[in-house]
Amino acid sequence: MKVLVATDGTNTAIEAAQAALGLLRAGAEIILVTVIQNYENPLDMAGGFEGPLLTPEEAEEEFQRQQAEGQAALERTRAALGRPAEIRLVPTDEDPGHAIIGTAHELHPDLIVLGSDEKGFFMRLLAGSVSEFVVRHAACPVLVVPHRGGVGNPP
Numbered sequence: 001m002k003v004l005v006a007t008d009g010t011n012t013a014i015e016a017a018q019a020a021l022g023l024l025r026a027g028a029e030i031i032l033v034t035v036i037q038n039y040e041n042p043l044d045m046a047g048g049f050e051g052p053l054l055t056p057e058e059a060e061e062e063f064q065r066q067q068a069e070g071q072a073a074l075e076r077t078r079a080a081l082g083r084p085a086e087i088r089l090v091p092t093d094e095d096p097g098h099a100i101i102g103t104a105h106e107l108h109p110d111l112i113v114l115g116s117d118e119k120g121f122f123m124r125l126l127a128g129s130v131s132e133f134v135v136r137h138a139a140c141p142v143l144v145v146p147h148r149g150g151v152g153n154p155p
Contacts, residue, residue, distance in 0.1 A: 004109035009073025016115030016145035030085035097133030
């Protein structure tokens with residue numbers, strides 16, 4: 001069995017991964033996925049006389065920071081699971097839900113695992129929900145593990 005586990009390294013995501021993997025056979029192939037914003041060249045978006053908000057160097061530093069944080073989230077999750085797992089950092093111009101579905105189409109997992117924080121109606125309305133999007137668009141079963149203790153923070 002191949003399992004794609006979406007994680008951002010927060011307690012919520014790690015708890016979801018641990019809970020889900022506790023239900024699976026020991027031989028499951030685990031692929032941890034973290035989505036980050038792709039590098040955006042500020043000169044490509046510069047309009048008007050005010051120019052870009054960031055210099056190309058600042059944009060590159062920001063992208064490098066996101067890559068390092070994403071890699072740390074993957075490593076933190078893998079360490080918490082205590083079992084072998086492939087890790088994949090996914091830079092994208094899309095929102096995380098689309099990126100997770102795109103990665104799933106590429107990898108063909110048997111199961112997708114996500115953590116979910118409790119959001120109020122208005123937050124879901126304004127921001128949407130990655131887990132809801134993935135559940136609606138995935139070609140395989142999706143296990144959403146709710147976190148009832150509030151927003152998860154990195155350990």
